[in-house]
Amino acid sequence: SVVAGTHDRRLLLSLNQICAARVDGGHVLLVTETGELPTPYESLGELQKRLPEGAFFQVDRGCLVNLAKVREVHPLFNRTVQLVLADRQGTKIPVSRRRTGLLRELLQF
Numbered sequence: 001s002v003v004a005g006t007h008d009r010r011l012l013l014s015l016n017q018i019c020a021a022r023v024d025g026g027h028v029l030l031v032t033e034t035g036e037l038p039t040p041y042e043s044l045g046e047l048q049k050r051l052p053e054g055a056f057f058q059v060d061r062g063c064l065v066n067l068a069k070v071r072e073v074h075p076l077f078n079r080t081v082q083l084v085l086a087d088r089q090g091t092k093i094p095v096s097r098r099r100t101g102l103l104r105e106l107l108q109f
Helices: 044-048 097-107
Strands: 002-006 009-013 018-024 027-032 036-038 056-060 063-066 070-075 081-085 092-094
Touching: 002 027, 018 044, 027 044, 044 056, 044 063, 056 092, 056 097, 081 097
Parallel strands: none
Antiparallel strands: 002 009, 002 036, 018 027, 018 063, 027 036, 056 063, 070 081, 081 092
């Protein structure tokens, strides 16, 4: 499980509750089905150490995506892709050009 929340209220989230994790203004946020939650982690690397290998994919320097929560993969004009997550908002996350090739191999598309 992963810890999220503020100093006065901490939640333990299971991996299937997490759609993605992203850095915003020096803080690591978890994207869940219902919204975003702050975490006590200081970097994506610190969070990534707590996650099982292969379950999350780093799409760029500031974002990890739970591969089980990817609903759609949209090719873009510049040979990159955009992921649409299975959350209420249908969050769209672009994949960096450097990481697109590895993602193609991983998801076999």
